[in-house]
Amino acid sequence: MEQNSQKTRSPKNADSYRRQRIRNITQNFFLHIHAPRVHPHSMKLTTTFGLGVILVFLFLIMILTGVLLMLHYTPSVADAYNSVKDIVHVVPGGRIIRNIHRLASHAMVIVVFLHLLRTFYTGAYLGGRQLNWVFGVVMFVLVLLMSFSGYLLPWDQLSYWAVTIGSNIAASARELTDLLGITSFIDAGGFFQQLLIGDEKVGQTALTRFFMLHVVFLPLALIVLSALHFWRIRKDGGLSRPVAKELKEQEKWYAWPVLMWTELGIFIAVVALLLFLSFFIEAPLLEAANPSHPENPAKSPWYFLGIQELVSYSAFMGGLVVPVLFMWFLFSIPYKDREDQYIGQWFSGSVGLRLTVRSAVFAIVVVLLQLLVLVKYGGIRDWFPGISQWFVMLLNPATFTVVVFIVYAMIVRSRTGSTRMSAIALFTAAIVALIIFTVIGIWFRVENWEFGLI
Amino acid sequence: MKRRLFVRKLAITLSSIAGAIIGIVFFRQFSHKRAGSVKQVRLGELSDFPVDTYTFIEEHNIFVYRDHESVKAVSAVCTHLGCTVQRTTDGFECPCHGSYYANDGSVISGPAPTDLVWYKMSRLPDGRLMVDLDAVTGPDDKLIFT
Incomplete structure (x- = not known):
């Protein structure tokens, strides 16, 4: 490697050369985010696939294009749609900037998801890195909220109905309070909905709130958490790596120039790809929002369609219980699983890889079987018309899947005696189920939310 | 200490x-609750509503049903995820997730957790109809006119 070329220099020269490289990092406000030296393992493509760095660059692009869009956008029900139309058709270059903004936001959702998978499967939350995993999960949610809050702003049919669905998912606790007959005393669902959109239906208050969330509150929160995220990486001694690969400080590579050039390369690739795609993939703009004529089928943004699929079984279970359980599981992973010997190893070795594949197949079978029953024979209300809502709420694919997966993870736990293995089993099953439900919601739900191929 | x-x-x-x-x-x-969000809304004369028909009032998202002796008003907001339901020949249908309701607003199929909401109607001294969107009632509570 290039590092070894210093051996040929005279000792004095080599020393000043080394100092200069370190100074390049430590004396620069922006670059001292990195340590002066970086472990060779961190630089391997298969360690991170550069996902975190890509996210940072995507976020920078989002801010840049977002500020440009904001110059032309008016956040009012009367003018929002026309101002976006102007951006697309009148403002020079506006169409491309809007396309890039939308593409980058979808890319962020995908990449942050992949980043979560990478972090989990390499066991990067181990070895004292719990807190950074928690920051990461919070940022995952923030990225989804960023994207969701931006969805409403164009105020067209697509955004209006997507956010109407989304805000009613927030009110899904009502299914339970209605069943208990206490909605008029404690309306938790209504409270969440009021908090989000400030009214019973999406209107000017919702637009104002979403605009504020989108351009001020959420970006600020994301910036602060990013700073904490990077700071923790430094504090935790760089990216995670297998214990066997520890090196002395002198044996590591210089961040300047090795890491710097790599990051610059990734940045250029990201920008180039977005520019290229933005010429071909248009951000949709339907007709202006019309509150009395829903889109059929009305769908929330694609990354929430997994939840919407569950909500179509039961609002309370799909919209509240399952997401809360899933988030609770994500947060608790690094505190339940402390088997540090697996750190920095993809799938924790061949045993974990086999378990991952087996869990994925298991989840596919469990979910697809239920969907098959649902497609062929319908849900429980089709079998027993007039059945109590309690049964509809408790007996559906959403609850059944959760129960089966938890039992499965407990069996893996008792068989292997390993928390890491049971975490892999449950995480894999949950993620695979989430992907299947999302795919069903995106491509296999047609008019009237019936099954079919779009 | x-x-x-x-x-x-x-x-x-x-x-x-x-x-x-x-x-x-x-x-x-x-x-x-915001100022200007008035919940008692005026609808118009009785003669504006054809007999034996569910008339959709777009502004307030309700259907008004008139038969030979009475009128009543039902919300057009699906109890599942808040889409606007559409009238079918024998009930209501939500286009978003396929909930079906009978003529009296009760759930027949689909994910809707509760029946459609009925609102209390009254008649103003000038003869116009008024519906109170804060006063929830049942499908049997009609405003009978003579």
């Missing part, structure tokens, strides 16, 4: 209570 512990516990308790109160007050700010 004991006194210090007591003071600390007292401080934590008091500041939690203060925090809770401030939190509730703060969040209430975001869920108030």
